[in-house]
Amino acid sequence: MAIVRKCKTFLVVYYAYMLEYRAELLLWVLANSLPLIMMGVWSQAAEGGDFSLTALDFARYFIAVFIVRQFTIVWVIWDFEREIVEGKLSPRLLQPIDPVWHHVAAHVAERFARFPFSVGLVGLFFVLYPQAFWWPSPMGLIWGCLAIVMAFILRFIIQYTFAMFAFWLERATAIEQLWFLFYLFLSGMIAPLDLFPEAVRAVIVWTPFPYLIYFPVSLLVGIPTPIARGFVVMLVWCALGIIANRWLWRRGIKHYSGMGA
Amino acid sequence: MTIITCDHLDKVYPVAIKEPGFKGTLSHFFQRQHRHVQAVQAVSFQIDPGEVVGFLGPNGAGKTTTLKMLTGLIHPSDGQVRVAGHIPFRRHTKFLEKITLVMGQKQQLLWDLPALDSLKINAAVYNIGYREFQHRVDELSEMLSLAGKLTQPVRKLSLGERMKAELLAALLHRPQVLFLDEPTLGLDVNAQVSVREFLREYNQRYGATILLTSHYMADITALCDRVLLIHQGQLIYDGALNQLMNRFAPFREVKLELTQPHQTSDLEQYGEVEEVMGREARLLVRREDLTQTVSQILADLQVLDLTITDPPIEEIIGRVFQSGKVT
Numbered sequence: 087m088a089i090v091r092k093c094k095t096f097l098v099v100y101y102a103y104m105l106e107y108r109a110e111l112l113l114w115v116l117a118n119s120l121p122l123i124m125m126g127v128w129s130q131a132a133e134g135g136d137f138s139l140t141a142l143d144f145a146r147y148f149i150a151v152f153i154v155r156q157f158t159i160v161w162v163i164w165d166f167e168r169e170i171v172e173g174k175l176s177p178r179l180l181q182p183i184d185p186v187w188h189h190v191a192a193h194v195a196e197r198f199a200r201f202p203f204s205v206g207l208v209g210l211f212f213v214l215y216p217q218a219f220w221w222p223s224p225m226g227l228i229w230g231c232l233a234i235v236m237a238f239i240l241r242f243i244i245q246y247t248f249a250m251f252a253f254w255l256e257r258a259t260a261i262e263q264l265w266f267l268f269y270l271f272l273s274g275m276i277a278p279l280d281l282f283p284e285a286v287r288a289v290i291v292w293t294p295f296p297y298l299i300y301f302p303v304s305l306l307v308g309i310p311t312p313i314a315r316g317f318v319v320m321l322v323w324c325a326l327g328i329i330a331n332r333w334l335w336r337r338g339i340k341h342y343s344g345m346g347a
Numbered sequence: 348m349t350i351i352t353c354d355h356l357d358k359v360y361p362v363a364i365k366e367p368g369f370k371g372t373l374s375h376f377f378q379r380q381h382r383h384v385q386a387v388q389a390v391s392f393q394i395d396p397g398e399v400v401g402f403l404g405p406n407g408a409g410k411t412t413t414l415k416m417l418t419g420l421i422h423p424s425d426g427q428v429r430v431a432g433h434i435p436f437r438r439h440t441k442f443l444e445k446i447t448l449v450m451g452q453k454q455q456l457l458w459d460l461p462a463l464d465s466l467k468i469n470a471a472v473y474n475i476g477y478r479e480f481q482h483r484v485d486e487l488s489e490m491l492s493l494a495g496k497l498t499q500p501v502r503k504l505s506l507g508e509r510m511k512a513e514l515l516a517a518l519l520h521r522p523q524v525l526f527l528d529e530p531t532l533g534l535d536v537n538a539q540v541s542v543r544e545f546l547r548e549y550n551q552r553y554g555a556t557i558l559l560t561s562h563y564m565a566d567i568t569a570l571c572d573r574v575l576l577i578h579q580g581q582l583i584y585d586g587a588l589n590q591l592m593n594r595f596a597p598f599r600e601v602k603l604e605l606t607q608p609h610q611t612s613d614l615e616q617y618g619e620v621e622e623v624m625g626r627e628a629r630l631l632v633r634r635e636d637l638t639q640t641v642s643q644i645l646a647d648l649q650v651l652d653l654t655i656t657d658p659p660i661e662e663i664i665g666r667v668f669q670s671g672k673v674t
Contacts, residue, residue: 088474095471099457099464106459176420177455180448182440183472340422 092183096191103192104199115203118159121151122211124276138280143307145218147278149211150303155275156204157197158238158298162189163262166249171256175342186246193242222306229313233302236320241298243327250331253338274300280309291315294323350524350556351394351417356426358387358412358580386412388580389426396523399550399557401571401588405668409580410560414526417558418448431524444473447522451532454513456501462512463497466519473520480519487515491545507538514542518549525549527559531566543569564660578668595663598631601641604652617644626651 104111125148129141139147166189169175178185212219222230245262252258270276272295279287279300290296297320304311362384365375387409394400404410415421416428419435419442428435433442456465463484470480488494491511496504504512510530518525527546531539543566550557550570561567567574567588574591576584584591601618605626614620617640618632632640637655644650 092471095467099468102464103457103460179420181472182443
């Protein structure tokens, strides 16, 4: 029961914390409108070119990308790096709980705080563009939601693992920024992976990238995709990430000198 | 049975060195060089349960580094350390539940939320039940005169109130050992006094052990019978505060107001004359001769007023650090 109480308290307090940033929440939602821009570009291109997807397919694909992004945004590396550089990790290390749970709670709580803004924006999109509206199949919705949760977990684990390098580097966020470049292209955020050459697709399906956006989006909009393989690859990457993370954490803590603390 | 034991504790830090200027920047980029700084060197001491010990030293002497090793935040390069029966850097849950570290210039409270929200998180972390949580918050907020302040966002609190709220958060789990690093830093005199009174009361009520660093000597004189002096990473004194005072300030200052002016030569027989200004004079008299000398002055001279004071403790401690040794 203690664990339930801990989870509840963390979520309630961090939800209150996130709601302190009312104006910022709307701006953060809008700041992730790259998929909507890509939607405009690709829908326009589809009308004039020969693609496997129609303009309407592109619109649905990218609004689904927008939705998936809203639930999978992760910023833990920026917070963790600041904690290390400014010595703010010290008070957290003195508590009998792994500091990661503070970050997890803040991220999960932020999803709830962001939810009404995201729903409002998606609703507005369908009001302006009613032809694009669709209902995912019940199974597509269930698997899609599960894939979104998994995508968030995987993205969090990967970024938190990169964050561990802050113990040795002054700016671990540089790793994330390099990684983001691959994420941008290989996750399906810039273009659906169906448009990529077959050889490229054959390789990237074994990387974590497609599972962070393309996989849940495909399940939501109904693009055929191997569901079992998708979840297995995600689980394997999660496991690898956790192993690397804990290994780096143990070494990092030894190296930590409590800078500025 | 001691609660804190340090035995030949060492800490060596690698520090990057960079020459000024463009050339220095380039060589720092391509070939980073480090030198090793011995922050703490063979520090040994023991503290018994319930003691309140002052930990003094100039900036960079190794106080905070020692506190970090005692709380398990950093690994010692060499030596042994045990706190409350645990090896700190293993960071066992049982150990973390017994200690706390308060740093005057660092905060653990969530800035944009009322302190009560951060306290709820702490209660969950330390498995403190709701009723017990309420009881402890009421008790500590009364001791700290924080009633009504805990529901205001932390950023709206004054510096003194914030520090008190930090103390409350750090003590909610009733730790046995308190490490306090400059807990009154930047506070006004009233706030300093109330923090000091709180710490004394907490120590008496719960028998907690306190190791305290402060640049305000009033904190040390009000709370600590025993002091540890650290200088350039080495412990140079471990003992009673008044013994240190006696050793470093064997004189007391006698201020005289006389009915008529006297020459310096008239007063030299009583002690070292610091100043003579008209009818007023200041003399330094050895502690052991004080009673006899004062009686003699009162018998020989027509005195309107006489006061005896200790030299300021800051001056004594400063003298110790300047000499770098106590013996």
